[in-house]
Amino acid sequence: MVSKKLVKHIALRAIVIYLTVVVAVYLTIIVANMGGKIDEFVLGDLYTSIYEQINRDPRYRSLPGPEKDKLVKQMFELEVKRLGYDRPFLERSFIYLKNALTLDLGRALFMTSDSGSRLVKNIILERLPNTVMLFTTVTVINFFIHLFLGLYLSRHYGSFFDKLVVALSPTSTLPGWFYGIFLILIFYTWLHVLPPGGMVDVPPPPDPISYALSVLKHMILPMASWIISGFFLGVYGTRTFFLIFSTEDYVEAAKAKGLPPRLIETRYILRPSLPPIVTNFALSLIGSWGGAIITETVFEWPGLGLVTWRAIQSFDTPVLVGITVIYAYLLAATVLILDFVYALIDPRIKAGIA
Amino acid sequence: MSSRPVSGIKATLKELLTYKSGVLGLAILAFLVAFSIYAVVTIPYDQAIKLWRGSEDIWIENPRAVPPEWWEIFVGRKLPRTIKLDSRIQTFGVSKAVTPIAGTDMKLVSISFMFDYQYDDYPSELNIFFHAKYTKDPPIVKITIQRPDGLTLEIPRFSLRAPNDSLYYSISEEVRKALALYAATKYGANVSDLLDQLELTFGKYSREGLEKGNLPVEKGIYRMNIEATCFGEDSDLEAKVVIYGQVYGPAGTDNLRRPLEIALLWGAPVALAFGLTASLVTSMLQMIIATIGAWYGGVVDSVIQRITEVYMILPFLPFLIIIAAFYKVDIWVILTVVIVLSIFGAGIKSTRALVLSIKEYPYIEAAKAYGASDWRIIFLYIIPKIIPPIVPGLIGAVPGYVFLEAALSFLGLGDPFLPTWGKVLNDAYNGGALYRGYYYWVLEPSILLMLTAFAFAFLGFALDRIVNPRLREM
Numbered sequence: 001m002v003s004k005k006l007v008k009h010i011a012l013r014a015i016v017i018y019l020t021v022v023v024a025v026y027l028t029i030i031v032a033n034m035g036g037k038i039d040e041f042v043l044g045d046l047y048t049s050i051y052e053q054i055n056r057d058p059r060y061r062s063l064p065g066p067e068k069d070k071l072v073k074q075m076f077e078l079e080v081k082r083l084g085y086d087r088p089f090l091e092r093s094f095i096y097l098k099n100a101l102t103l104d105l106g107r108a109l110f111m112t113s114d115s116g117s118r119l120v121k122n123i124i125l126e127r128l129p130n131t132v133m134l135f136t137t138v139t140v141i142n143f144f145i146h147l148f149l150g151l152y153l154s155r156h157y158g159s160f161f162d163k164l165v166v167a168l169s170p171t172s173t174l175p176g177w178f179y180g181i182f183l184i185l186i187f188y189t190w191l192h193v194l195p196p197g198g199m200v201d202v203p204p205p206p207d208p209i210s211y212a213l214s215v216l217k218h219m220i221l222p223m224a225s226w227i228i229s230g231f232f233l234g235v236y237g238t239r240t241f242f243l244i245f246s247t248e249d250y251v252e253a254a255k256a257k258g259l260p261p262r263l264i265e266t267r268y269i270l271r272p273s274l275p276p277i278v279t280n281f282a283l284s285l286i287g288s289w290g291g292a293i294i295t296e297t298v299f300e301w302p303g304l305g306l307v308t309w310r311a312i313q314s315f316d317t318p319v320l321v322g323i324t325v326i327y328a329y330l331l332a333a334t335v336l337i338l339d340f341v342y343a344l345i346d347p348r349i350k351a352g353i354a
Numbered sequence: 355m356s357s358r359p360v361s362g363i364k365a366t367l368k369e370l371l372t373y374k375s376g377v378l379g380l381a382i383l384a385f386l387v388a389f390s391i392y393a394v395v396t397i398p399y400d401q402a403i404k405l406w407r408g409s410e411d412i413w414i415e416n417p418r419a420v421p422p423e424w425w426e427i428f429v430g431r432k433l434p435r436t437i438k439l440d441s442r443i444q445t446f447g448v449s450k451a452v453t454p455i456a457g458t459d460m461k462l463v464s465i466s467f468m469f470d471y472q473y474d475d476y477p478s479e480l481n482i483f484f485h486a487k488y489t490k491d492p493p494i495v496k497i498t499i500q501r502p503d504g505l506t507l508e509i510p511r512f513s514l515r516a517p518n519d520s521l522y523y524s525i526s527e528e529v530r531k532a533l534a535l536y537a538a539t540k541y542g543a544n545v546s547d548l549l550d551q552l553e554l555t556f557g558k559y560s561r562e563g564l565e566k567g568n569l570p571v572e573k574g575i576y577r578m579n580i581e582a583t584c585f586g587e588d589s590d591l592e593a594k595v596v597i598y599g600q601v602y603g604p605a606g607t608d609n610l611r612r613p614l615e616i617a618l619l620w621g622a623p624v625a626l627a628f629g630l631t632a633s634l635v636t637s638m639l640q641m642i643i644a645t646i647g648a649w650y651g652g653v654v655d656s657v658i659q660r661i662t663e664v665y666m667i668l669p670f671l672p673f674l675i676i677i678a679a680f681y682k683v684d685i686w687v688i689l690t691v692v693i694v695l696s697i698f699g700a701g702i703k704s705t706r707a708l709v710l711s712i713k714e715y716p717y718i719e720a721a722k723a724y725g726a727s728d729w730r731i732i733f734l735y736i737i738p739k740i741i742p743p744i745v746p747g748l749i750g751a752v753p754g755y756v757f758l759e760a761a762l763s764f765l766g767l768g769d770p771f772l773p774t775w776g777k778v779l780n781d782a783y784n785g786g787a788l789y790r791g792y793y794y795w796v797l798e799p800s801i802l803l804m805l806t807a808f809a810f811a812f813l814g815f816a817l818d819r820i821v822n823p824r825l826r827e828m
Contacts, residue, residue, distance in 0.1 A: 020660065024667035031673060034680050170375075170811030173753040174804060177761065181779070181788070181796060189791050196788060293671055294761045298783075308672050309765070312679050320676065328667045 006343055013339050021328045022101065028324040029096050032317045036089030041315060042109060043085060050075050096321065103329075105322040110314045111307075120322040123307060128289070130199060131296075131303030134219055135288035138226045142234060143281050145227070150238025151270075157243060165235050172233030177294040180225035184298075187221060194221055197300035222299045238277075245273045275345075279338055286330050290323070369820050370813075379812030382805050386622055393619035402620045406612065406773040413611035417478045417598035419785070421794040422606040422614075431474035436599040439467040439578075441592045442485075452590070463493070463591045465580040471502075471597075472573050476552045479598040480523040482580070486514050488589040493582040495591070497521075499555060502574025505540075507533060507555060524551045537564055606794045608778070609785040617773035618798055624774050625806055628685065629756035632692050637748040639697045641740060644705035645732055648713065658702065665698040674758075678767040685759070685769035692758060701747070708740055742821050750814025753807035760803055775799035 033039065051072050054060050060068060080086050084095065099106060105120035113123040153162045188196040194217065195201070201214045245251070246269050254268045291305030300306070304323060311319035370376035397405070405412065417436055426433045441450045447468035454461045486493050492514040499507040509532050512521075523529055533554035534545045541561045548567030549557070556576075557569030582591045605614035647658035677683070677691050712718065713736075721731050762768050763776025764783070778799040782788070787795040 016660070017663070020663045020667060023664045027664070027668060028673075031676055037680075167375075170808055170815060173750075173757075173807045173811040175757050175761070177764075178757065178800070178803070181783075181800065184788050185793065185796055189788055189793070290669065293675065294764065297765065309675070312672070312675050315680070320672065324669055324672070327669060331667055 009343055010336075010340055014336055017332045017336055021332045022097070024328050025100050025321070025325050026093070026097050029093055029100065029317075029321055032320040032324075033089070033093070033096075036093075038109075038315055038317050039085060039089065039092075043080065046079060046083075047072075047076050050079065100321050100325045103325070105325070106318050108311075108319050109316045111311060111316045111319055120318050123319055124304065124322055124326065127291075127302060127304050127307045130301065131291040131305065132289060133215075134222055134301060134303060135226075135291060136285060137219075138223045139284050139288040141223070142227060142230050143284070145231065146234035146238045147277070149235045151242055153235065153239040154242035154246060155265075157239065162239070165232055165239070168232040169236040170232075172229060172231070174229060175294070176222075176226040176229040176292065177298045179229050180222060180295055180298045183221045183225050196221075197298070199302055218299075218301075222295060222301060225295065241276075242269060242273060245269050248272075275342060282334050282338060283331075286327075286334050289330065290327050366817075366820060370816055373816035373819065375812040376816030379809050379814075379816065382809035383813065386626060386806060386809060389619070390623035390626055394623055397616060397619060402616060402773060403771045405616050406620075407771065413607070413613070414481075415596050416607050416611040416613065417600065417602050418607065418611050419609045419792055419795070420478060420598075420600050420602050420607055421792070422604055422798075423601045424604075425601055425606070425794060432472070433475055433601045434471075434473035434477050434597070434599040435601065437469050437471075437477075437597040438594065439469060440594040441465045441467075442594075450592075459585070459587055461584050461589065463580075463582045463584055465582075465591070465593050467578040467580075467595055468575060469578075469597070470575050471556065471571075473599075474571060475600055476556055476571060477524075477597045478600050479525075479596075480552060480555070481596050481598070482521040482523055483594045483596070484514055484517075484519050484521070485592040485594075486517045486519070486582075486584070486590070488517070488584060489586045491585040492516075492519075493584040493589065493591050495580060495582045498579045498581075500577040500579070502572055502576065503558070505559070507536060523555075526551065530554070605798055608781055608795060614778060614795070614798060617778045618775070618802060620773045621775035621778070621799065621802060622806075624685065624769075624772055625756045625759065625803070628689055628759045629752040629806070629810070632689055632696075632755035632758075633748050633751045635693050636696045636699070637701065637744055637751065639693070640699060640701040641705050641737065641744055642732075643697065644702045645709050645736055645740070647702075648706045648709035649728065649732055649736065655706075658698075659706075662698045662702045665695075666700075668695070670695055671761075674762070675765065675767060678762055682770060685772060685774075688759070688762065688769070692755065701744075705740060705744070708743065709736060712736055712739055746814045746818035746821055748814075749810050749817055752810040752814075756803065756806050756810075775803050 054068060054072050054075070060071065063071070077086075084092060105124075107118045108120050108123055111123060112118055113126045115122065115126065117123070149165075153159075153165060156162060184196045187194040197218075199215055199218050200211065201218075205211045205214050251264060251268050254264050259268075289304070291303040291308070293305040293309050295301070296303050296305035297309055307319065308323055310316075311323075370380065393402075415436070415438060423433075423435070439445075439448055441448060448466070450463070450465045452461055452463050482497070484495070494511055494513050496511045497509040499509075501507065509529055512528070521529075530551045533551060534549070537543065537554060537559060538545050541559060541564055543561045543564040545554075545564050546567030549564070549569065553569050556571055557563070558572040559569065563569040578595060580591075580593050584591055603613050603615060605618050607613055643658060647655040673695060674688075674691060678688055681687070683691070718731060718735060721735055726735070759768065759774065760776030760779065763774050764780045766780055768774055768777055768780075776799075779796065782792065782795040782799075785792070785795070787793075
């Protein structure tokens with residue numbers, strides 16, 4: 001089944017996608033370094049720390065001022081050389097690129113993980129579960145709500161509920177974080193029933209069950225904000241999508257043949273519409289792992305989005321590049337896998353047309 | 355896509371009015387445009403920036419973080435307005451008399467302020483600002499307040515520390531001590547710590563209320579007398595008393611006492627200009643790029659396709675935030691960056707598919723046959739044909755950009771000078787509006803943002819139906 005053409009097609013796609021990742025990561029490195037300007041901050045910091053270190057060292061206390069300055073300068077230059085900062089930025093940018101692409105993410109400039117590690121890998125891995133817990137859950141929930149309600153409405157189109165969903169679909173132009181502010185205003189400020197932010201009560205409950213319940217309680221508002229924001233447009237979109245598929249000629253033909261509605265639905269409507277739905281789902285799932293900078297800021301949810309925001313605030317380039325490269329790889333892998341699956345089922349590729 | 359002849363803007367507008375969402379969208383949009391014009395005309399750009407950035411000095415006479423005047427409809431009580439009385443401005447209830455003390459170079463300046471306090475709640479603050487003229491010794495001031503119930507409150511004499519001294523009456527410990535002592539001796543009560551200076555000044559005294567710390571407001575005519583002994587020939591004293599209300603103006607104030615209507619008004623033109631420009635320029639550029647790619651095909655097309663794929667991987671929002679945070683740019687630079695980061699967006703793929711099908715149309719073949727140039731075909735034959743299907747998307751994309759600007763401002767990364775809705779939200783969030791219950795502060799910019807989003811969403815929705823008649827049956 002796996003023909004030569006298919007292998008060639010996939011290999012070609014893989015190369016193209018990988019090159020795309022390389023270009024995207026390189027651009028990120030340039031932007032996140034401000035074209036080398038961040039290095040000036042880093043070197044400034046380095047110089048101050050060496051200066052202080054020597055000033056504090058009792059061995060050098062008796063050294064006269066100019067001598068001390070010379071020593072600081074020497075040590076600084078040595079350190080610059082050790083860290084590779086003596087080479088031009090352009091050259092270094094390619095070293096950064098190579099490190100990023102081989103997932104050698106290195107150390108953060110200023111940030112530390114909650115457990116105190118300076119490694120970018122740890123900073124990211126520590127927060128990833130929180131983001132996945134919140135945003136992947138909500139993405140999956142949204143997917144099923146939109147799918148099933150959309151399917152239901154496409155069957156009952158023209159009904160009151162259908163018209164309501166169509167009429168309310170503009171509400172989805174408001175982003176999730178915006179609804180988040182309203183929800184906090186209602187459920188925290190006014191009714192005092194739910195926490196306004198954070199992931200767990202302070203201090204965290206000792207036993208795992210009440211800990212989990214506390215986390216769950218903190219998840220309600222951020223999740224609700226995304227579900228409300230996506231609801232009407234999502235359902236409307238899926239419904240219209242199914243409606244378009246259900247007016248295809250082959251569906252009419254199946255109906256004319258007198259096939260049972262159930263069979264028409266599963267085999268004639270659902271199956272051909274599945275690939276784009278799965279693509280969308282896969283992409284939004286990957287997208288959800290990046291977290292949502294603004295929603296996480298509003299709710300102070302300690303996920304990747306908040307780390308990204310903190311990294312931007314503290315000019316921590318390695319963390320930013322690390323997050324981007326992981327995200328780029330995940331996205332690229334997903335696109336490639338989807339390509340492969342479609343190539344398997346698409347007869348045109350087997351025939352070598354596309 | 356639509357094969358109907360495009361019958362011009364007028365016809366589309368007419369058709370738009372047959373849709374409820376179209377009418378609603380247009381109505382809101384008209385309101386917002388009028389709102390923006392009003393903002394730009396009444397508060398010029400420079401003045402808006404100056405007023406908004408002017409710290410507390412400009413706004414010292416405004417109450418701090420209070421809701422708008424119409425808020426009292428929801429509260430159901432008459433909330434106090436700000437009362438300002440100035441001895442330099444002769445109005446009803448203000449009088450000033452200067453009597454030289456015979457045999458000395460001293461004089462007695464007595465200023466009297468009278469006001470009618472008919473509100474159901476206490477003021478939020480009370481400050482007295484002095485402007486004294488003296489050569490060596492500053493004036494010695496005594497303040498008494500005659501209440502409607504006949505009681506006279508006395509604040510002990512004090513000497514001004516500077517020519518422009520002020521007495522922060524509502525937070526002064528001296529004032530509280532004097533008032534509490536007076537109430538305690540008069541009623542033999544153990545005055546509760548819950549009562550502040552203002553409650554002890556404007557409250558209806560009763561023994562029980564004083565001990566519980568719960569006094570109703572004493573309504574009626576109050577008279578505040580400021581008596582000062584001034585030293586020296588040309589010495590003089592002027593005073594201004596500000597009794598801060600609990601509501602202010604049409605939109606309330608923030609924690610820096612700034613009237614919110616400045617930012618709310620100016621937010622409208624900024625949001626409209628930002629959203630429309632971003633959406634228009636992005637859509638147009640995407641359209642042109644996609645058309646060129648699809649028309650020429652080959653290397654040009656694949657380069658464009660590859661760039662689009664690179665753009666898919668670039669983290670759009672983090673990029674934008676990095677640039678906004680690192681470079682501290684103004685709103686027009688942000689706009690440019692947004693456009694640059696979106697021109698190779700998802701729109702390219704759909705437009706390309708559209709152009710690929712139009713390329714095969716007979717009229718294009720004909721154009722090629724009579725030797726029309728590539729540019730002529732692209733700009734005069736293809737692009738006019740694909741503009742109508744793009745317009746609904748363009749209009750529908752505006753709210754996204756409006757919220758993008760709001761999101762950046764919300765993170766504190768917007769334009770450093772211009773007041774915008776997102777900035778008000780950011781101030782509210784940082785000022786603890788969500789925790790302290792300053793509902794108006796969050797709701798006002800939010801509702802305006804919502805109105806803007808809905809106007810364009812409704813319009814886009816209706817236009818979509820006009821341009822894609824197939825949707826109409828669904």
